Amino acid sequence: MLNRRSLLLAGLGALAARVAAAREAAPALMLAEVYRPGMSLADYWVSEKFDGVRGYWDGQQLWTRGGEPVVAPAWFIAPLPKQPLDGELWAGRGQFAHAVSTVRSQTPSDTAWHGMRFMVFDLPAQGGDFTARLAVLRKLLPITDAPWVVPVPQERATTHAELQALLAKTVKMGGEGLMLHRGGSLYRAERNSDLLKVKPHDDAEARVVGHMPGKGRHSGRLGALLVETPEGRRFKLGSGLTDAERENPPAVGSWVTYRYNGTNPGGLPRFARFMRVRSDLPS
Template identity: 85%
Template structure:
């Protein structure tokens, strides 16, 4: 039975929109935990961690991790399959800003998109474990008409020493780190240790909940961000900010990435340093 508001909207000829069908509902993606030395590497595949914008192809439309539609040029997606694909919209090592600005622009820039790649690492709707899904991906990719859609190279992980050597080599070449994907894992839209990130430092995301005015040379601009972790812990994040970021700080509600060196007894990060605004993270 229609309520009073629904009747009014119907009378005015306005469409009724159900919240559950909102277009910006974030896709349910598999998220990575953090690898620690000593964890078993049995049954894991290893690949490079590409520093770009998480891209989810649902068979018709590209989406960010946060549920925002990606306005890619028609030629970029024309040859993509009808099966869902999970990957990273990537512009190359050290070009995170280009990837973000290109993927988030609602007016696609052909020149900018020509420098983009869709680095595909999984097929969320494909039956079977990751090793089986990888075999299916290797049959699907590459696509002759879309060389910018790239299958992420995967190799078997072995010992921690060899993993560390591969990490060092990747970082020296400008890479961000590595990813470990358990071969026997089913695709689950949650954070778990079936998927692990391997980096030379710890990093995490937090939401900006406040701005603190600085002192001295920063007395008339941002001194530190007040951020809140997904677990509800709050702390100040002042190190790592550029002068430009202090003049024009990340907005309240924005998600930022920070790096740190372990945690203290209360669970707060030690030596936290701002890295950047995480444009493709979910927003509240």
């Protein structure tokens, strides 16, 4: 029992060390909160939310949100300016898996990368508020010789009804949702309401910290994932998993995305269900 407990504690210690190392390596990016009906739309810009891999160009190297270097072909990054860019490495609507596999590959495939675009939505090192940064971005991009580097189209948000109509239209065309960016906001490397995501459902990421054994029909395989949010809240995630995922579950230490319907008074997600593994985030 003692040896087993020691191994468990050692495993948790190693996981905590990996988490700390990943946090140190990750670029300092602005992260979004969730839009709720009733929030003021005054001074917000709206754009499509692209379902790809967050990409940060520091002027010399591409990085993922988790701090992993992106090995892109030389032709893809050669035209990029020396100025830092924040955006999404995107393969098109409904092509998230292609985007992830392309970005994570350590041997870049020209064929795969020709299907990628760098959708740039901000200039982290540029002074001024977002509206001012957007004006600079529109002068910087597009680049004639690099059509794969795209400034994200932005328009002024108006009313909640028009926002919902745009959301419905975007989702119908295969899009994931919308983003709202407050015009008067500085670039702050934290999660805040200056940046909001608008989706037809709530979703978030959590790290897998354990595997719960199944019962009944799932006896002998995974029953639920024990996951932990970035805020340190733990809960079981059992709904939404396929039989194949129960047979070969996401590894402890990996990140997953889950959907949910609001939170309970304690802050835990209600009706949480598994969506997919976030292999673009470090384990």
